[in-house]
Amino acid sequence: LHALDLDAPTPEEERQVLEALREELVSLWQTEETRAYKPDVMDEVRNGLYYFETTLHDLAPEVAASLERAVAEHYPGARVPPAFLRFGSWIGGDRDGNPFVTVAATEEALRAHHDLALRLLRRGIERLHGHLSTTERLGVLPALLESLKADAEAFPDETRGAEQRYRRQPYRQKLRYVYRKLGATLEASARPWRADHVVHEGPYRDAAALVADLRLVQESLRAHGGARLADGRLATLVRQAEIFGFHLATLDLRQDSSRHAAALAEVLSRYGISPGYAQAPEAERSALLTREILGGRPFAPHRLDFSEATNETLDLFRLVRRAHERVGPASVESYVVSMTRGPSDLLAVLLMARDAGVSDRLDVVPLFETVADLHAAPATLERLFENPAYARHLSARGGAQTVMVGYSDSNKDGGYLTANWELHRAQRALAAACRKRGVTLTLFHGRGGTVGRGGGPTNRAVLAQPPESVGGRLRLTEQGESVTNRYSNRALARRHLEQLVHAVLVAGGRRPAETPSRGGAWEEAMDGLSPLAEGAYRKLVHETAGL
Numbered sequence: 001l002h003a004l005d006l007d008a009p010t011p012e013e014e015r016q017v018l019e020a021l022r023e024e025l026v027s028l029w030q031t032e033e034t035r036a037y038k039p040d041v042m043d044e045v046r047n048g049l050y051y052f053e054t055t056l057h058d059l060a061p062e063v064a065a066s067l068e069r070a071v072a073e074h075y076p077g078a079r080v081p082p083a084f085l086r087f088g089s090w091i092g093g094d095r096d097g098n099p100f101v102t103v104a105a106t107e108e109a110l111r112a113h114h115d116l117a118l119r120l121l122r123r124g125i126e127r128l129h130g131h132l133s134t135t136e137r138l139g140v141l142p143a144l145l146e147s148l149k150a151d152a153e154a155f156p157d158e159t160r161g162a163e164q165r166y167r168r169q170p171y172r173q174k175l176r177y178v179y180r181k182l183g184a185t186l187e188a189s190a191r192p193w194r195a196d197h198v199v200h201e202g203p204y205r206d207a208a209a210l211v212a213d214l215r216l217v218q219e220s221l222r223a224h225g226g227a228r229l230a231d232g233r234l235a236t237l238v239r240q241a242e243i244f245g246f247h248l249a250t251l252d253l254r255q256d257s258s259r260h261a262a263a264l265a266e267v268l269s270r271y272g273i274s275p276g277y278a279q280a281p282e283a284e285r286s287a288l289l290t291r292e293i294l295g296g297r298p299f300a301p302h303r304l305d306f307s308e309a310t311n312e313t314l315d316l317f318r319l320v321r322r323a324h325e326r327v328g329p330a331s332v333e334s335y336v337v338s339m340t341r342g343p344s345d346l347l348a349v350l351l352m353a354r355d356a357g358v359s360d361r362l363d364v365v366p367l368f369e370t371v372a373d374l375h376a377a378p379a380t381l382e383r384l385f386e387n388p389a390y391a392r393h394l395s396a397r398g399g400a401q402t403v404m405v406g407y408s409d410s411n412k413d414g415g416y417l418t419a420n421w422e423l424h425r426a427q428r429a430l431a432a433a434c435r436k437r438g439v440t441l442t443l444f445h446g447r448g449g450t451v452g453r454g455g456g457p458t459n460r461a462v463l464a465q466p467p468e469s470v471g472g473r474l475r476l477t478e479q480g481e482s483v484t485n486r487y488s489n490r491a492l493a494r495r496h497l498e499q500l501v502h503a504v505l506v507a508g509g510r511r512p513a514e515t516p517s518r519g520g521a522w523e524e525a526m527d528g529l530s531p532l533a534e535g536a537y538r539k540l541v542h543e544t545a546g547l
Helices: 002-006 011-029 042-075 101-130 143-152 158-165 170-189 205-222 232-243 256-272 282-295 310-324 343-356 371-388 388-397 408-414 415-438 458-465 480-487 489-510 521-544
Strands: 253-256 333-337 363-368 399-406 440-446
Touching: 002 011, 002 253, 002 256, 042 101, 042 232, 042 253, 042 480, 042 489, 101 170, 101 232, 101 310, 143 158, 143 205, 158 170, 170 205, 170 458, 205 232, 253 256, 253 310, 253 343, 253 388, 256 310, 256 333, 282 343, 282 388, 310 343, 310 480, 343 363, 343 388, 363 371, 371 388, 371 399, 371 408, 371 415, 399 408, 408 415, 408 521, 458 489, 480 489
Parallel strands: 253 333, 333 363, 363 399, 399 440
Antiparallel strands: none
């Protein structure tokens, strides 16, 4: 349709387009409306990765470049962070209520992310390879020549081919070695993820090493009259490596707080530390967990021999460590705790993460979902910040705290108006609690596609947030029903991402003139409407529905 409307095809091209369109229609008519089989976890993972391969991997650098150009024009000297726009995924990591998301499934998802990230970077080298045919006669930085010598020693089988095929073309030689190193990294990623990880020579240790190689090429080009080449397709590849790295999208893990409590209760009971942990009050739980975290002794044995559920819970953190060693810390950055009710729910995760050796590289993210939990959220955060074990963890994480707020459960709990007003109030209170402690807050919005799950126009939704809750940082979910609509078409995907970036910039800077100021009659009106709306909602659901 795009070709027919905008590309001015010749008669023959128009005939080909119409034939292709008719063929596509027949294919759609002859396809089941729903799947003929139940998809497994990896089917969902592959479906999610499709959008990275077809749209996002090429589109995200363009959005980044557009912002860089705009900032350079209007704010000379200001710098845009290379990976200000980042992506994550729940698929294969969200085990809250899904028994099919096992440790093995999560590992398979992480490996699929890693594999596709490397393949897409190799695709970028293939696109660029024939482009940088600049001759060495124009000059080359000594550092680049030294790197070519090191590459030749690491890959002697490539040396003769590179020098003969690309004689006097150092940049194409370098890219050939980069391609070979990415291939070696891809080969290494196929090996089993054992605990006794050995780093081999040849593959890239991390994405930063790849970026360093590409930036060296850029610097040499800029120093010898090739600035346009350095800032063109090569710059796109650098941005792709910075945004997507070797992980493609960070995999968020999520589990219900009750599963962590049950696992800890079994371990603590086994060793006689606290047989009654499951029934202990919040203050006692927090004190015990704090002592265990600060004590430093191993919490669980090397060989896990507890119940299947407890083994699964503990082994997940060991998988995180293996992923960090093989892919990098960006592969898994956040562990979300559903139904967070008190500090012990976060300390439980921190203890298991510390035991696996990943507590300094993993954000522990509370998820406040019900209206009551949203009310208690600021106090829970305050008590966490006062806890010495958590304060140490927070310092290791650069003083940054992510908090997730749920839209679906809060809407089911209190109704649409009450839930959204409580979310608004909670975000303000959470921002105040973090500001008081000098903590950088990132709010993670668990929005769905429907209005009842927080859906609606993303741009307006972000602009409607309390100004102090954004601060240039925002995370949000894109549910399955929204992903296809927003990311399968390149033009729509770009428009959506640009609207999202625009909204965060505006919300983090000055507020639009029409936005009501903080306090005043509108807040009093909402405070009065909220209990009325909740009462009407509960009467409808509980009395009319007979629940």
